[in-house]
Amino acid sequence: MPSLDSYRPTWAEIDLDALAHNLAAVRRRVGTRLVLAVVKADAYGHGAVGVARALVSEGVERLGVAIPEEGVELRRAGIGAPILVLGGFAPAQAELVLRHDLVPALYRPDQVEALSRAAEKRGGAASAHLKVDTGMGRLGVPAADVPAFAAILESASGHVRVTGAFSHLAVADDPADPFTRRQIDLFQESIAVLRAHGVAAEEIHLANSAAIMDHPPAWLTLVRPGISLYGYPPSAKVTPLAVRPVLSLKTRIIYMKEILPGTSLGYGRTFVAQRPVRVASLPLGYDDGLPRLASNRGYILVRGRRAPIVGRVSMDLTTVDVSDVPGAVLGDEATVIGASGAESLGADRVASWAETISWDILCGIGSRVPRVYVRGADREVVSRFDPI
Ligand SMILES: Cc1ncc(COP(=O)(O)O)c(C=O)c1O
Incomplete structure (x- = not known):
């Protein structure tokens, strides 16, 4: 395996x-x-x-x-x-x-x-x-x-x-x-x-x-249950069922830098720093389930804190502001969907940034993202790609 x-x-x-x-x-x-x-x-x-x-x-x-x-x-x-x-x-x-x-x-x-x-x-x-x-x-x-x-x-x-x-x-x-x-x-x-x-x-x-x-x-x-099996309510109006999200989407910081005021990030230069900003680059983008509409709107969790998405989410990469995440370093885990410390972020919240529904976010996690099946202490990695 x-x-x-x-x-x-x-x-x-x-x-x-x-x-x-x-x-x-x-x-x-x-x-x-x-x-x-x-x-x-x-x-x-x-x-x-x-x-x-x-x-x-x-x-x-x-x-x-x-x-x-x-x-x-x-x-x-x-x-x-x-x-x-x-x-x-x-x-x-x-x-x-x-x-x-x-x-x-x-x-x-x-x-x-x-x-x-x-x-x-x-x-x-x-x-x-x-x-x-x-x-x-x-x-x-x-x-x-x-x-x-x-x-x-x-x-x-x-x-x-x-x-x-x-x-x-x-x-x-x-x-x-x-x-x-x-x-x-x-x-x-x-x-x-x-x-x-x-x-x-x-x-x-x-x-x-x-x-x-x-x-x-x-x-x-x-x-015929679908979304409830995966842990989300179909809407805010339904009588809740005691379900919990099944999927967490995670990544790690692969690049860190400090940018100066006036520096822009990403396609279209939609973010321009107004002060010095610590920027973390994450190896995931809209092909991996983070919608492009989350650009400059949503956040990702690092060390239990919210790191705002700055600049456009692109196909494979996303940049976040970790200025307010004490101790953030290269290699840190970043949570796109799931829990981090006392914070948790659901597919329904991510959906709200993109004016869509949790179904759309979950289905949008591309096939190049390995799925790791966790049951008790067992973990099984399933990937479309052969391991290197
Ligand atoms: C025919 C049919 N039945 C059941 C479902 C499950 O729906 P839900 O995910 O809202 O539980 C679907 C999903 O769209 C469906 O197309």
């Missing part, structure tokens, strides 16, 4: 004990419902294989990815748990989906046809979940069209078994918004229509993290 010393000193630590703790918090909230852990987008930047393995060992019943390719990645890593492809598939991917034992979302007639043909060729039946659009408006059979689609499914039932149906909520993170109730009702009506057409769909699901927190009628038979 590689040691971190072989790499640029910028890494993400993934606390698998926190992940298990968060799964347990979700379970306590939803009782006996099955849990489908959403591990799409490389498990929200935490590393899909490492996270999926840990969650499966904690007993999670299902995994959810966005695209078939993500499911194949998990299968190639030896993960055998049921995988639902939430975003569906291109008809040309039908055979691949079956070969890797993935359960795809369905919402187009040509998907039903392609899946049916591929299943027939393999001499079996494919399982799939119907995606119903109850108001998100992106993907899914509109609730009004479910009767017509159910007839298509009925005629393909020899080779396509619709074992589940689901929809996605648009405003569950605002508990007071009545639109969620309308989506739940519409989904229930769609299920009744499916059953009337003989489509069994035993697994029915609607609840993302926000609905797990505040909308028990959306729990149905299975819940």
